[in-house]
Amino acid sequence: MPVTVRVNLADKAVLFRTTIRSAKSQARSTRAWARVHSVDRVLNLNTQIYAKCRKQLINLGADDLLMKYRRLEKADLKATTVVADPNARSQRNSTLAWFWSIDIEGDSTSNDWMNEFYRVHWLRTLALCNRWEEELLLVGREMTWTVAFLMHKSQEWVCRMQEADAKEIIGHRCYAARQAQMYLQLSQHAEDSFDRTKGVAEVAE
Known part of the structure; x- marks a missing residue:
């Protein structure tokens, strides 16, 4: 389930970059925001499904899995603006939510947007690591x-x-x-x- 949430967030982030920022007219802006709201609805649905599945894991006492699949907070579902605007302010120390560190094989093989998302964040994380080493x-x-x-x-x-x-x-x-x-x-x-x-x-x- 985290893979669907990740795809939704990546789609939303790339939409901001490819459609929202490039919309020059009211009509194009309206259509662009309609696509974003559509992704939001899917994201909310997947979040609800994940919450129900996690609740069942709690009922089953699956502590090991609960350590891996943690509770989704509202802040975790915020679309990152790094892809939309890599040079935006107040992003110097921004990091991704916990579920981005879960290794899910093949989640980007058929999705170019996910590849772009991973590429940008990998480079930013590398730069952050280098800056910490320098500090x-x-x-x-x-x-x-x-x-x-x-x-x-x-x-x-x-x-x-x-x-x-x-x-x-x-x-x-x-x-x-x-x-x-x-x-x-x-x-x-x-x-x-x-x-x-x-x-x-x-x-x-």
Whole structure:
């Protein structure tokens, strides 16, 4: 049953791209929206059938299947706009619903729209994965840079403290010593926090 829901959603998404966006007249727009509403009716019917089938699985106590075939939420049935407009805003971290990850063999062999749908989302997911890998690399570098910067600031104030000490300016020396100690403590705190975070990340992997 998820395969029919997936086909309906893919059809709806591609309709937005091929008919709604290209409709230049009121008549063409009306016909285009009529096709979308037709797909919506089929989608609602398939959703109701799926809900009834899942209810029977609950009655039968099929826990293993229920883990795989989860409840359909309203947000899951929202047609993705990625296919219609790949450059639209607020889609950077958008992901597909759970049923798109179910392996159903042959669901796109006779449907070019599904192939297009999978192609676009596969490329977007690959780009998202690459961006996360880049972010992970940059975060690690930023942790190192932060500790190094705080240590550098501490050393700067140590040098100023030594200069004030040589000139026997007690007030300046005390202030510089306090600043040097503050930056040193900040660097130690940052390093400890980053080490704990890295440890948690390694355990999660």
